[in-house]
Amino acid sequence: MNFDLTEERQMLQDSLRRFLRDKYDTATRNAILDSDTGFSAEIWAELAELGVIGALFSEEDGGFGGAGFDLAVVFEELGRAGVVEPMLDSAVLGGGLIAALGDDTQRGLIDEMIAGSLHLALAHGEPSSRYDLSRVATTATENGDTITLSGRKAVVVNAEAADMLIISARESGDVADEDGISLFLVPTDFAGLSMRGYPMIAGGRAAEIVLDDLTIPASFRLGPAGQAWSALAARVAAAEVAIAAETLGAMETATELTRGYLMTRKQFGRPIGTFQALAFRFADMLTELEQARSAVINAAGHLQADARIRDMQIAAARNLLGRVARQISEESIQMHGGIAMTQEYELAHIAKRITMADHRFGDTDTQLERFIALSAA
Amino acid sequence: MDLSYSAEEQAFREEVREFLAKDLPKELSDKVKNRSDMGKEDFDRWHAILNARGWLAPNWPREFGGCEWNAVQRHIFEEECAYANAPRVVPFGLTMLGPVLQKFGSKEQQERFLPRILSGEDWWCQGYSEPGAGSDLASLKTKAERDGDHYIVNGQKTWTTLGQFANWIFCLVRTDPNVKQQEGISFLLIDMNTPGIEVRPIILLDGTHEVNEVWFTDVRVPVENLVGEENKGWTYAKYLLTHERTNIAGVGFSLAGLDAVKRMARSEMAGGRPLIENPQFAARLAQVECDLMAMATTNLRIISKAAVGQAPGVEASMLKIKGTDIRQEINDLARRAAGPYAMPFASEAVGDNDPLGVEGAAKSAPAYFNNRKLSIFGGSNEVQRGIIAKVKMQG
Numbered sequence: 130m131n132f133d134l135t136e137e138r139q140m141l142q143d144s145l146r147r148f149l150r151d152k153y154d155t156a157t158r159n160a161i162l163d164s165d166t167g168f169s170a171e172i173w174a175e176l177a178e179l180g181v182i183g184a185l186f187s188e189e190d191g192g193f194g195g196a197g198f199d200l201a202v203v204f205e206e207l208g209r210a211g212v213v214e215p216m217l218d219s220a221v222l223g224g225g226l227i228a229a230l231g232d233d234t235q236r237g238l239i240d241e242m243i244a245g246s247l248h249l250a251l252a253h254g255e256p257s258s259r260y261d262l263s264r265v266a267t268t269a270t271e272n273g274d275t276i277t278l279s280g281r282k283a284v285v286v287n288a289e290a291a292d293m294l295i296i297s298a299r300e301s302g303d304v305a306d307e308d309g310i311s312l313f314l315v316p317t318d319f320a321g322l323s324m325r326g327y328p329m330i331a332g333g334r335a336a337e338i339v340l341d342d343l344t345i346p347a348s349f350r351l352g353p354a355g356q357a358w359s360a361l362a363a364r365v366a367a368a369e370v371a372i373a374a375e376t377l378g379a380m381e382t383a384t385e386l387t388r389g390y391l392m393t394r395k396q397f398g399r400p401i402g403t404f405q406a407l408a409f410r411f412a413d414m415l416t417e418l419e420q421a422r423s424a425v426i427n428a429a430g431h432l433q434a435d436a437r438i439r440d441m442q443i444a445a446a447r448n449l450l451g452r453v454a455r456q457i458s459e460e461s462i463q464m465h466g467g468i469a470m471t472q473e474y475e476l477a478h479i480a481k482r483i484t485m486a487d488h489r490f491g492d493t494d495t496q497l498e499r500f501i502a503l504s505a506a
Numbered sequence: 507m508d509l510s511y512s513a514e515e516q517a518f519r520e521e522v523r524e525f526l527a528k529d530l531p532k533e534l535s536d537k538v539k540n541r542s543d544m545g546k547e548d549f550d551r552w553h554a555i556l557n558a559r560g561w562l563a564p565n566w567p568r569e570f571g572g573c574e575w576n577a578v579q580r581h582i583f584e585e586e587c588a589y590a591n592a593p594r595v596v597p598f599g600l601t602m603l604g605p606v607l608q609k610f611g612s613k614e615q616q617e618r619f620l621p622r623i624l625s626g627e628d629w630w631c632q633g634y635s636e637p638g639a640g641s642d643l644a645s646l647k648t649k650a651e652r653d654g655d656h657y658i659v660n661g662q663k664t665w666t667t668l669g670q671f672a673n674w675i676f677c678l679v680r681t682d683p684n685v686k687q688q689e690g691i692s693f694l695l696i697d698m699n700t701p702g703i704e705v706r707p708i709i710l711l712d713g714t715h716e717v718n719e720v721w722f723t724d725v726r727v728p729v730e731n732l733v734g735e736e737n738k739g740w741t742y743a744k745y746l747l748t749h750e751r752t753n754i755a756g757v758g759f760s761l762a763g764l765d766a767v768k769r770m771a772r773s774e775m776a777g778g779r780p781l782i783e784n785p786q787f788a789a790r791l792a793q794v795e796c797d798l799m800a801m802a803t804t805n806l807r808i809i810s811k812a813a814v815g816q817a818p819g820v821e822a823s824m825l826k827i828k829g830t831d832i833r834q835e836i837n838d839l840a841r842r843a844a845g846p847y848a849m850p851f852a853s854e855a856v857g858d859n860d861p862l863g864v865e866g867a868a869k870s871a872p873a874y875f876n877n878r879k880l881s882i883f884g885g886s887n888e889v890q891r892g893i894i895a896k897v898k899m900q901g
C-alpha cells in the first residue's frame with residue numbers, strides 16, 4: 130500500500146496549484162465567466178504549456194500520463210480553483226476518444242490537442258436521453274461513401290469553441306442498445322450542422338445542436354461502424370473520474386473558505402466558529418471530505434480495471450460524492466450567512482461547480498441505480 | 507379534533523379562488539410561474555389590484571384600511587395565491603412597517619404614511635442588517651446624532667431587499683453609544699431621496715439584483731421621522747419581527763412547488779420511462795410530501811391558536827426551520843428532475859419561446875441557489891434553534 134503521489138505527479142500538482150493561485154483569482158475568473166467565449170484562450174495556452182493537457186494522455190498517444198491518478202491530480206487542482214476552461218470536454222472526452230478510436234490521420238490531432246491548439250467537444254447527449262449513456266436516437270445512414278446524420282444533441286459543452294465535434298449516432302439496433310452506436314469526427318463549420326449556444330450556470334458554454342441531414346464523408350467515422358460503445362463507456366468513465374476529482378477539489382476550497390470564515394467572522398463578540406452548533410458541522414464537513422477523497426482514489430485506481438469493476442467503483446464514488454458534495458456546498462453557504470449568497474464571493478462559484486457536477490453523466494441517484502445493477506449482476 | 511375547515515372558511519376560500527381566477531392577470535402569473543424577473547411595475551400592478559378589492563392589507567385593522575382577517579383566513583388566502591402563482595405581496599410596508607406605525611407611530615405618521623403604503627405611492631425597504639451586524643443585530647453601528655430638529659445619519663446598511671425600488675427606508679440606528687446595545691437604538695424613517703444616500707447593487711449568486719447596500723453620509727433626517735421614543739427602537743424592531751413571521755412556514759409555496767416538481771417529473775424521461783416512475787426519484791418526492799403533509803397541520807395547529815389570540819412563540823421558530831427545510835428540499839428536487847437541462851443559464855438570450863428541457867427546468871438551478879437564502883434571512887435557522895432551546899430550557 131502506498132497512498133503517496135509519484136514524484137512526477139507531485140510536481141505537476143505543485144506547479145499547477147502555484148499557477149492557478151497566481152493567475153486564476155476570483156476576479157480574473159469572474160471576468161472569464163462574463164466573457165463571450167466563456168473561457169480564456171490565454172489560460173488554455175498556459176495550461177498546455179505547463180503540460181496539463183499532456184498529463185491526460187498516455188505516452189503512446191504522445192502524452193506523459195493518462196492514468197486515473199493523472200486525471201485525478203489535474204482535476205482536483207482545477208476544481209480547487211473553480212477553473213471553467215473546458216479541459217474535461219475538450220481533452221478528456223474529445224481528445225481521449227480520438228486516442229481510443231482514431232486512425233493514424235485522426236490520431237495526428239492529439240499532438241495539436243496537447244499543444245493547446247485544437248478544441249473538441251463530444252456531441253452525445255440528446256434532449257430526452259437524460260443520463261442514459263446508450264440512448265442514441267440520432268441516426269447515421271450510409272450511402273456509398275457518404276453518411277447522413279439526423280437528430281438533435283443536447284447541452285454539448287464547448288461546442289461553439291470546438292474546431293471539431295465528435296458526434297454519436299445510431300447505425301443499427303434499438304434506441305437504447307449499446308450495439309450500433311458510431312462516432313463521427315466532424316468539423317464544426319460543416320454545412321447542415323447548426324447550433325444554438327448559451328452560457329452555463331457554473332461557467333463555460335454549451336449548445337443545442339441540430340443535425341439536419343448532415344452529410345459527411347464516410348472517412349469521418351471514428352473507429353468501426355456501430356461499435357463505439359465500449360470506447361465511449363471507457364472515456365465517459367475517465368470523465369467521471371475527472372469530474373469526481375474536480376468536485377473533490379472544489380469541496381476542499383469550500384471547506385477552507387468556511388474554516389477561514391468561521392475563525393474570523395465575529396457575531397455576539399466572538400468568532401462564529403466558537404459556537405458549537407457550527408463547529409460540529411464543520412467537523413462533519415472535514416470527515417466527509419476525507420470520505421470523498423477515498424472515493425476519488427477508489428475510482429481513479431480502478432479506471433483501467435475490467436468494465437464491471439471500473440463502473441462499480443465509479444458509481445460508488447460518484448454516489449457518495451453527490452451526497453457529501455451537496456452537504457458541503459450547502460453547509461458552507463449556510464455557515465457563511467448572507468455573504469456566500471453574493472456572486473462576487475469565491476464560494477458562490479465553487480458551490481455552483483459542486484452542485485452542477487451532479488448533473489453530468491448521472492446524478493447521485495443514477496449512480497446508485499448503476500451500482501445496484503452492477504453489484505447484483 | 508376536527509380537521510375540516512368551517513363552512514365560512516370554505517366559502518372564503520371560494521371567494522378567494524374566484525377573485526384570483528378573475529383578477530390575477532395572466533402576464534403576472536406566468537412571470538411567477540416561470541420565475542421571470544419581476545419589475546417594480548409588476549409588484550405595483552398586483553398591489554393595486556389587491557387594493558382595489560380591499561385585500562392588500564389582510565393583517566391591518568379596518569380603521570387603517572385593512573381587512574382584519576384572522577390567521578386561518580390569511581393562511582387560506584396565501585395558499586390560494588401560491589397555487590394561482592400570484593406575485594408575492596412586498597412585505598416591507600405592509601407586514602413590517604405598517605403594524606409598527608399602527609402601534610407605536612404618531613397620529614401624524616399614521617396619517618401620512620399608511621395610506622401611501624396602500625396606494626403604492628411609497629415603496630419601503632428594511633434597513634436593519636449591516637456588514638458587521640447580521641445575527642447579532644443589536645451590534646449595529648449606523649449612527650444618528652441629533653442636530654437641532656434633525657438627526658444626522660452616517661453608516662451603512664446591507665442586504666436591503668429591493669432597495670433599488672424604494673423611496674423610503676425604515677432603519678435601526680444607534681442614538682446612544684454609551685448604554686447597553688439594545689438600549690441605544692432608535693427607529694427612523696428616512697426618505698431615500700435625501701442627499702447623502704447611495705444605493706449600490708449586490709448581485710446574488712443566481713445573477714439576480716435583489717439586494718443592495720445603502721450608504722449614509724451626513725444624511726439629514728427630520729426628527730418627526732423618529733418612530734416612538736428615542737432609544738426604544740429595539741422594542742419596535744422585535745415587535746416588527748413577530749409580524750415578519752406570518753406565513754413563515756410558506757406552506758403554500760411548498761404545495762405549489764411540489765406540484766410543479768411532479769409536473770416536471772411526469773414529462774422528464776429517465777431510462778425510457780417518466781422520471782416520476784423512477785423508484786429513487788419517487789422516494790425522494792414521497793419523502794418530502796410526507797413531511798409537508800404533517801407540516802401543513804403543524805402550521806394550522808399553530809395559526810389556529812393564534813386565531814384565538816394566543817401569540818405563537820417558539821412555534822414560529824419551528825415553522826421557520828421546518829418550512830424552509832422543506833422548501834429548499836423541493837428546490838433541490840426540481841433541479842434534480844431537470845437532469846442535464848439544469849445546467850444552462852437560462853438568460854433571456856436562450857429564448858423563452860424555445861425552452862430547454864421540460865417546463866420548469868430552466869429556472870430550477872437558479873431557484874435552488876437563490877433559495878439558500880431562506881435558511882439565512884429572517885433570523886437564520888441556527889438563531890431559531892437557539893431561541894427554541896433557550897425558551898424551552900430557561901423558560
Ligand SMILES: Cc1cc2nc3c(=O)[nH]c(=O)nc-3n(C[C@H](O)[C@H](O)[C@H](O)COP(=O)(O)OP(=O)(O)OC[C@H]3O[C@@H](n4cnc5c(N)ncnc54)[C@H](O)[C@@H]3O)c2cc1C
Nearest residue numbers: 404463464465466467634635640641665667879883886888
Ligand atoms: C437574500 C437576502 C435578503 C435579505 N434582505 C434583508 C433586508 O431586506 N433587510 C435587512 O435588514 N436584512 C436583510 N437580510 C439580512 C439577513 O437578515 C442576514 O443575512 C441574517 O441576519 C444573517 O446575518 P449574516 O448574513 O450577517 O450572517 P451571520 O450573522 O454572520 O451568520 C453566519 C453564520 O453564523 C451563524 N450564527 C450566528 N450566530 C450564531 C449563534 N449564536 N449560534 C449559532 N450559529 C450562529 C448563522 O446562523 C450563520 O450560519 C437579507 C439577507 C439575504 C441573504
